[in-house]
Amino acid sequence: MSIAPTRMIERTKRRQPAVEREACVVEVHEHSPPTLFHSGEQFRLERLPVGSRIVYPPPPLKGLIDVDAAICAALDSPLGMDPLDSLLRPGMKLTIAFDDISLPLPPMKLPDIRGRVIEHVLERAYRAGVEDIHLIAALALHRRMTPAELKRAVGARVFDEFYPDRLYNHDAEDPTEIVDLGQTRHGEAVELSKRAAESDLLVYVNINIVSMDGGHKSVAVGLGTYNSVKAHHNVHTMRHSKSFMDPNKSELHNSANRQGDIVEAAVPIFHIETTLNNDMFDGPLSFLAKPEARWTAREQTTFAALKRTTDRMHPKLRRAAFHKSTAPYSITGVQAGAVGPVHEVTLDHVAAQQAVYVKGQADIVTAGLPYVGPYNVDSILNPILVMCMGLGYFFNLYQGVPLVREGGVMIFTHPVTREFHPVHHPSYVDFYEEVLATTTDPVEIEARFEKSYAEDEWYRHLYRTSYAYHGVHPFYMWYWGAHGLQHLGDVIFVGGNAEACRRLGFRRADTMRDALEMAEQVVGRDPSLTHFHCPPLFYAQVEA
Template sequence: MSSRPGFVMEVDRSTPPTLFWHGEGWKLEKLPSGSRIIYPKEPMEALRDPDRAIQDALDNPLGESEPLDALLKPGMKLTIAFDDISLPLPPMQKPDIRQRVIEAVLTRAANAGVDDVVLIAALALHRRMTEAELRHALGNRVYDSFAPHGLLKQHDAEDPDGLTYLGTTDKGEEVEISKRACESDLIVYVNINLVAMDGGHKSVATGLASYKSLRHHHNVATMRASKSFMDQHHSELHSANWRMGRYIKQQGIKIFQIETTLNTNTFPSQFRFLQKREWEWDIRDRATFIASSKVMSKTPPRINRSVFHSILSPHAMSSVQAGEVEAVHERTTEHVYAQQLVPVSGQSDILTLGLPYISPYNVNSVLNPILVACLGLGYFFNLYRNKPLVRKGGVLIMSHPTTWEFNPVHHPSYIDFFDQVLSETTDPEVIQSKYEESFAKDPWYIHLYRTGNAYHGVHPFYMWYWCAHALEHLGKVIIVGGDPKAVSRLGFSPATTLMDALEMAKDVVGSNPSLTHFHVPPLAIADVS
């Protein structure tokens, strides 16, 4: 059965209240008549036999690439790199796609007599994954075969002995990536494409790169010139990665890219109402909503958080393709667009968003205020093609508790960034020029990144740069239900209720504003005409 497409609905008096995510919870909000709500497309049909599809993809590569079997030779050095904990969201139910693909690749490598195989989690500047997270992503069979022998590595962007400087692109961007990857006869990259931004040359050029290399595209100018990240051809972030990727290829480094896409079946059946349209909620959906809302209002946030982070998504593989990086990514993007694009006519004065409990950088952790800003302004605001959902000078209203809370193990530099940097300025350019280097080169943060489970010292800066395009575009940002002190520190305006926020927005956009609510997640990309 085909899934129903996403669509834009105009709110009238008989429209039931609309679901807004609110961190580790949700609420129903009545939107003014005449507002628009963008509903995502329903999950597409999954591949019936994903394992067979993987084998087919390995045998029939796209672009100028031989089948995987022809690339595997006895005595060769093989590196299998894979996406880290930031994908997919929420983490998927077992078996994880990475496990399926890597087991298929390893089986072929074993048949071909390849002995020198190393697996690398492509972390870039993300935190190291725990053993449990690695076991979940790769399966026990793969983990137990490689980890005890030190052959399951996590990319270290600060290891002076583990990086190779390859040179610069024609735009002067320095390219420095994992030494093991450079020395390998073949890199097999195993990717999960949750949104159109993932994959392509970004996999190796970002995932296996050093800070020296990453700073060339993770900066304010690049982010502001990316409109948007979901549209590769209008994203400077992608252009930089493509230049680097092509440069890596020119150096003779061979990459066999395997990309997979997921459908948007995001929440398990217990929470199925989260991906249903409100007027289609049956008695079970309403009962679940009421019961869960009541329980969550009584239990401590810590417990709610652990419950939410235990949710495993029933995402299913909707496509898999392998071969040459660019040819593969082109096909992958088509699949992502087929699932997520929703045509929307015109921009509006106000955009409303309900922010959930999870972003790529707080799996099993806290969505601290900086990540709240990044999720709303960096990611959800950028879920568009052509032009943003909200007009230039418009208002973004987000719903999230935005508590002044950080995970000191995962986000140590975030705490200092929030205390020391944002208290001085929220201007991304000033922050970049004045503070970035001191955080990036701080030996304590580097130590925690390399040996613990901490994000790199510079990571909160990058989160703020993700917001740069939205901050430049918007006239005002309001957070509903957030901690006023934390919201003010971000430079945003706190509001108690949505109605208050709408009144505040009128000061910026006039007394009769148009309003669009983006009903995500499950994810969608607004194709704004």
């Protein structure tokens, strides 16, 4: 195998990306403007106390000019493996797996990068004379993608040619389509999709928007089943992943890596990983990523108009409008080859875009939760997903130590309405009504309820034939926040629905000032406050 030089991005930013981002950490003083907080499908302007810090996301890096060329280069000179062309032979079984709709958020503008990469791969495959090609959406226990979503992901041409018999969703509950690949040395079961396990070559097309994605997690988890996912999606593993965004220190990734080694031994995998910049807001709204103090008058007026309109809109219209928006992401890198070296480069790229160095933890961390997470694309952010978003993702967007100190308070802004999408999240309703009504302790929930939900026949049927998340999925959402639940002293939602917050076990306040007062009871007088100004996505490199 030849190791080709890494590609594309300016070297200067590679080594210490985080440190040079000191301009991203801003201190609030007397004359600072109010801060933008996302609150679901609305916006809030909150005043933060003088002396608090705001951590802003880094500005988006410039993307590749010629994406196709980059893809070709990556496929021709992969890292740690032979070029793709040499791996393709006529009559072989080729399976292409790709990330499902939970990435990227919000969805990319067309053409989706996955489609572009797949087209390149298919072109080479046809040239090599491969005919048995299947495309699988690697969604593990997420919901199946609708035909429209599949079309968007792989592109119209590929869709027309391959759907529905050769382009389909991974079905983790189909016993005929699963093979057991054994166990890792820690006793974790490894099961994989049969088609993927029996292929001569498995190509995985991945998008990395956070450093949690990619690597061994792509295949071992994406094409796995409940039994294999159970090994690392449990409370213990989650609590010892500090944090998800730091694969070196994450128990979750360790476990996934062990499983990935076994999978790699069974089937050759050609990983293609792409990274995006964090250019999340389209056109006239791109100022939402900028610090408020830098907004021009025009941008302030635009924001005011946006806020007033969204405040007054009918909730359903508002939700439709928000979920229709797309992000003008640019590709900042394409790597291909063996999983180890490829993922290292990917993580470098991600750090280059997203890492911000922050010195010192804070007593209180505030954040505004957006309207969309990985699990409610085109759907509703129900209370459990809100908890996952806040305590699972936003809390864990750090490397090093958490941004909030142990026993500190996190304050989120989100309406937390008790609304559930009946088609996508049926098991969440029962989780909310049955399980959360009894207890909110993740350990107890795992012990008492997880098994029955995972093996429920109705949920299984809905997962397999309809567009519903697997019955056990709400549990994983809850475990995602287990580390946060353990670490924090209190969680307060500003503007949240009282009933829903009470069910989740959190407190609520009407205004930020009330929330700060409530938080002061927990952390003491004159706390230090840091606002995590996310989205756009980034993470904090925190040093205690």
